[in-house]
Amino acid sequence: MSTTTTKSILLEATAIEAGYGASQVLFGIDVRVGAGEVMALLGRNGMGKSTLLKVLTGTIAPMRGGVQFCGAAIGGHRPDAIARRGMAIVPEGRHVFPNLSVDEHLRAFARPRPGSAPRWTVEALYKLFPRLSERKANAGNQLSGGEQQMLAIARALSTHPRLLILDEATEGLAPVIREEIWHCIATLKSEGEAILVVDKYVQRLLPLADRHVILERGRVVWQGDSAALDADRSLWTRYLGV
Numbered sequence: 188m189s190t191t192t193t194k195s196i197l198l199e200a201t202a203i204e205a206g207y208g209a210s211q212v213l214f215g216i217d218v219r220v221g222a223g224e225v226m227a228l229l230g231r232n233g234m235g236k237s238t239l240l241k242v243l244t245g246t247i248a249p250m251r252g253g254v255q256f257c258g259a260a261i262g263g264h265r266p267d268a269i270a271r272r273g274m275a276i277v278p279e280g281r282h283v284f285p286n287l288s289v290d291e292h293l294r295a296f297a298r299p300r301p302g303s304a305p306r307w308t309v310e311a312l313y314k315l316f317p318r319l320s321e322r323k324a325n326a327g328n329q330l331s332g333g334e335q336q337m338l339a340i341a342r343a344l345s346t347h348p349r350l351l352i353l354d355e356a357t358e359g360l361a362p363v364i365r366e367e368i369w370h371c372i373a374t375l376k377s378e379g380e381a382i383l384v385v386d387k388y389v390q391r392l393l394p395l396a397d398r399h400v401i402l403e404r405g406r407v408v409w410q411g412d413s414a415a416l417d418a419d420r421s422l423w424t425r426y427l428g429v
């Protein structure tokens with residue numbers, strides 16, 4: 188079900204205004220992600236998606252507006268404090284360590300979620316990404332782009348996030364590798380993980396996301412479920428350049 192009730196809201200950003208110095212990029216953004224929900228953030232290049240993610244994850248502080256995560260106000264908090272509360276972002280560009288092996292990546296950052304048995308053990312992560320288990324001993328700089336992306340996602344999962352954010356996770360990957368990432372997202376969804384995904388492959392997001400939010404010049408111009416987005420192709424041409 189796509190509707191979120193007050194009780195199940197995991198992340199809620201309200202009336203967010205943000206930008207860089209004097210240049211304002213976001214103008215009153217309201218978004219929410221419910222527990223177990225996959226939310227897609229869409230929009231053409233430069234419309235403010237990454238800036239919104241920076242606000243949510245604490246990389247930049249909002250000029251105005253608030254962010255609530257798991258019931259606590261986190262707007263303007265530092266990225267490490269927000270990460271400790273259970274928000275994990277896989278940023279655009281992967282960011283794996285060149286000299287750490289795959290196995291070391293997955294063990295070094297692992298953190299259980301307080302009060303529950305660890306779901307994403309190293310073994311479970313290798314099951315999710317069999318390619319990584321074949322590359323256990325390889326260093327980050329010996330991996331292909333797709334393998335680095337998988338490792339970045341697996342490393343984020345090893346921290347047992349309450350919300351996983353994927354920023355352009357399929358960017359620049361070969362179609363077959365993209366499919367592996369989609370498959371991974373589908374598995375995570377079926378396991379009840381909450382995910383906020385930014386990606387330009389709208390067609391592929393339709394079966395995966397419960398809800399879609401479209402940004403245009405720093406404002407939310409449309410939001411709805413996959414059936415509504417699928418049915419109105421004028422949104423695709425007007426706002427997504429598809």
Ligand SMILES: Nc1ncnc2c1ncn2[C@@H]1O[C@H](COP(=O)(O)OP(=O)(O)OP(=O)(O)O)[C@@H](O)[C@H]1O
Nearest residue numbers: 207210212230231232233234235236237238239402
């Ligand atoms: N560090 C920065 N300093 C100044 N302006 C920035 C900075 N980063 C982004 N911008 C500007 O903010 C606006 C929104 O960019 P943002 O990266 O949030 O868009 P986006 O929707 O994520 O697009 P893309 O897919 O290209 O990353 C753009 O006009 C961009 O030029």
